[in-house]
Amino acid sequence: MPTTMAATAPAEVAPPLHGTLLLADDDNSFRQRLAVTLGRRGFDVRAAASLAEARDLMRTIQPVFAVIDLRLGDGNGLDLVSELRTIHPNTRVVVLTGYGNLATAVAAVKEGAIDYLAKPADPEDLITALLAPEGERPEPPTEPMSADRVRWEHIQRVYELCDRNVSETARRLKMHRRTLQRILAKRSPR
Numbered sequence: 001m002p003t004t005m006a007a008t009a010p011a012e013v014a015p016p017l018h019g020t021l022l023l024a025d026d027d028n029s030f031r032q033r034l035a036v037t038l039g040r041r042g043f044d045v046r047a048a049a050s051l052a053e054a055r056d057l058m059r060t061i062q063p064v065f066a067v068i069d070l071r072l073g074d075g076n077g078l079d080l081v082s083e084l085r086t087i088h089p090n091t092r093v094v095v096l097t098g099y100g101n102l103a104t105a106v107a108a109v110k111e112g113a114i115d116y117l118a119k120p121a122d123p124e125d126l127i128t129a130l131l132a133p134e135g136e137r138p139e140p141p142t143e144p145m146s147a148d149r150v151r152w153e154h155i156q157r158v159y160e161l162c163d164r165n166v167s168e169t170a171r172r173l174k175m176h177r178r179t180l181q182r183i184l185a186k187r188s189p190r
Contacts, residue, residue: 022066030120046061064092078104115129
């Protein structure tokens with residue numbers, strides 16, 4: 001069942017300024033954190049945990065914006081981008097993924113996405129992409145993650161997807177198990 005994830009805010013905060021945003025991501029904690037952050041920044045966030053929930057939502061609301069994960073538990077987010085752009089052609093769509101590569105970035109843009117960001121996307125970068133003037137590219141991030149941080153985040157994501165199994169993670173990342181253990185034992189780079 002689709003859920004509304006608008007942030008609860010004090011009474012003195014103004015109502016949403018930017019419009020309705022469809023958020024589709026199957027990572028519950030990430031989706032909830034992002035929904036609260038975007039809600040506080042003036043978006044009326046409607047969140048879905050699956051492709052099916054997102055499809056139901058996009059038929060009942062008219063989103064001005066959409067943030068869609070590339071891989072949802074029950075399907076591909078690119079299919080949702082295509083359907084959303086057919087039903088609501090003016091919706092500004094940003095695709096998020098933890099599995100970024102050039103081919104999927106090109107496919108996302110061809111389907112109608114205005115931008116493609118790798119997880120964990122900084123909420124400020126996401127908002128900048130959503131609110132960029134029509135036809136203009138958003139400004140590059142002022143403080144992007146370092147290459148070491150991006151690598152560390154990718155390793156952590158694969159580790160979690162492998163249910164914290166070091167041997168399986170090392171095999172999938174094609175690295176030595178002891179090297180992976182040393183990386184996992186260190187703090188995250190800046």
